[in-house]
Structure formats: structure tokens, C-alpha cells
Amino acid sequence: MIALRRILRATELGSKQLARTFRLTTSQLIVLEILSERGQATAGAIAARAGLGQATVTALVDKLEQRGLVARRRGEADRRQVWIELLDEGRRALAEVPGTLQTRFRDKFTGLEDWEQAYIVAALERVAALLDADKIDAAPVLDVGEIVERGS
Template structure:
């Protein structure tokens, strides 16, 4: 049974790597990395690029490039902090909130389609197993 869980975990990691590696198929569409960063920005609202990089688990250089693209698309805006003029604060624009809401709706719809075949007991068990795997992975790095 452990081998089956390990194999499924490797398949999940591979699917996640494929998702991260995919460029958007259509002009104006967001990459998985951009979506992850935007969800983190939405969750915590306005913050510095460095804070957002930490939340989204990206390097500061990657975050700067990502924000450049998102700002050009009108999805985020950067402005000087009123409290500390050395800091630049990133926030979602109204258009960014709309784009993110549409993306979230598509993700939630697809999630319901894929996970809807499982009952609550199966989903609860899957969540417990995934949390155990998180604990395993975190403990391997210590």
C-alpha cells in the first residue's frame, strides 16, 4: 500500500510540474505561477513584492518579472508606500479582481467535476493522507 501511495504522490508531483511548465495557451491567459501569486495577493491584499514572493514561494527576481507582466496587462498595480516611501506596494486592480474571479470559477467548476465522483468520506481520507505527506516531506528536510 505504501508503494501505491508513493507512486500516486510522484504522479501528483509530475502533474504539478507539467502545470507549472505550461505557458498560457491564449494571449492574455494567466500561467499557473501567475495565478498562484495572484491568489496569494488576493488573500493578503496589498503587500510588497518581497512579501508576495515569500507567500507564493517564488524568488524575488521571478516575482519582479512576473509583476512586470501583470502590471503591463493591467492586472496589478505598484505604488509607493505612504508609510515608507522606499517600499513599493503591489495590489490587484479592478480588472485583476475580475480576471481572478473568472479563473477561480473555472478552477472550482473543474474541481467539482473531477472530485464530484467521490463521497465525503473518501475526500476526508484523501485530505488526511495529503496532510500526512506534507508532514513527511517537511520532516525529510530537517
């Protein structure tokens, strides 16, 4: 349980630092990273890549668009299609953000041997089952919630 609490605390602290320092949630950052990789994408493509629902991605894009980090535009061939693109301000924001908890974990995890990766995944799935949490729907994004600015 101590190890689980440490993981949860690391997630919370990382997300709070990201929110406090850069005014971004982890989910918003992931959307920016996906757009940086692809140049542009639809909300559906972002949702599939991030493991989030399309409605969630739409809400995230709304917030990012309000901040001038991304823009929406209609498709030229199919006007029903809406493309989301990263703006220069979004690129600057990404350049300022240090490696996130997810990025550090991914980089270290992918450096492990295949057998060790499989062992860790199996152990974590077993822990989830022991906690009766194996049926809970959870996105692969570690996030603690929306950023709320306090009065100045």
C-alpha cells in the same frame, strides 16, 4: 514511475491550459491570488507567501503590470517601500479562472486526516531521495514556464 509521469503530465496540461485560455502562468496566478487575499502586498511579502525569490516575483509583477492586472505604488509613510495592488482587471481575470491543479490538490489534501497527510509527505520525500532529487531547490509552485504567443 508511471504515477510520477502522470503527476508531471497533469502539471504540464494544467499549466498549458491556464496559459492558452487565460494567458497566465501558474506563478502569475498565485501572485494574483495572494493579492486578492491581502488587498495589497510588497514583493517581499508575496515572495515569502508563494515560496519564490523576490527577483522572480518582481519579474512576475512586471508582466502582470504590463497587462493592467496589478499596479505598483510607493508607500505613503516610507517612499522606499513599493506596494503592489490588484486592479479591477486582475479581479476579473481571477474570477474567470477555474480551480487550478494546486488549488484542487490543496483542497483535497487538507481534507485528509493528519496521519495520511504525514504519510503522503514522507512517501514523496522518500521518492525524491531515491531519485537523488532531495537536494534540488524547488519552489512549491508547479509551473512549466513563460507564455509565448505564436504569430497570428
